[in-house]
Amino acid sequence: MTHTHQKKLRPLAVALCAAGACLAALLLVWLAVVRPNADKSLSERVCDEYSLYTLIEPGGSAEQTFSTGNDLIVMGFVFGTRGGQPTGDLELVLSDAGTGEILAHSTGDMAGILPGQYVALGLDHTVKGAEGRRYRVTLTPHYTGDGRLTIGHSDGAVLWNDSFTVNGEAVEGTLALLITYRQIGGFLSRFFLVIGALACLV
Numbered sequence: 001m002t003h004t005h006q007k008k009l010r011p012l013a014v015a016l017c018a019a020g021a022c023l024a025a026l027l028l029v030w031l032a033v034v035r036p037n038a039d040k041s042l043s044e045r046v047c048d049e050y051s052l053y054t055l056i057e058p059g060g061s062a063e064q065t066f067s068t069g070n071d072l073i074v075m076g077f078v079f080g081t082r083g084g085q086p087t088g089d090l091e092l093v094l095s096d097a098g099t100g101e102i103l104a105h106s107t108g109d110m111a112g113i114l115p116g117q118y119v120a121l122g123l124d125h126t127v128k129g130a131e132g133r134r135y136r137v138t139l140t141p142h143y144t145g146d147g148r149l150t151i152g153h154s155d156g157a158v159l160w161n162d163s164f165t166v167n168g169e170a171v172e173g174t175l176a177l178l179i180t181y182r183q184i185g186g187f188l189s190r191f192f193l194v195i196g197a198l199a200c201l202v
Helices: 003-037 185-201
Strands: 041-047 052-056 062-067 072-082 088-096 102-109 118-127 134-143 148-153 164-166 177-183
Touching: 052 072, 052 134, 052 164, 072 088, 072 134, 088 118, 118 177, 134 148
Parallel strands: none
Antiparallel strands: 041 177, 052 148, 062 134, 062 164, 072 118, 072 148, 072 177, 088 102, 088 134, 102 118
């Protein structure tokens, strides 16, 4: 190889090494910082008090009406346990409180419930929000063991014009309810990768 060819290849080799180093750094930052935040979301707390817990009997359910103008993607509730860890499926049905139309479903495994913490149940599809729309969420445990589920709610604070019932009986309180209406982690990850790739090319 001639001296002229070596001079021409040297800048290219340096550029390729720099691009490789940038890509490696990009990947490390994505793995260490961006990827762990992929589940970041925006949420609305309909009620964040759960000082009381009420038992959901076999064959019973818990129902709460509420209103929101935001989309509904994931719904979070606070549960307790009685008589051991409940096993079986927990069924969620979201319906229109005015018409009774079923809008979405979700099913979770009660064996994974951690008492005293919000448990997220993802809806089978996003329910588009509408200003002033009222919803009814119904939670029905299908027990397969001796453990029972209790549901966390406020002590006496009732949402205006809404109701909370457990096993068909009215409860003076409001179900602890957290609504996720927008996922932002995926956008963050894609934005970071696109900007990082452009920086490597430059």
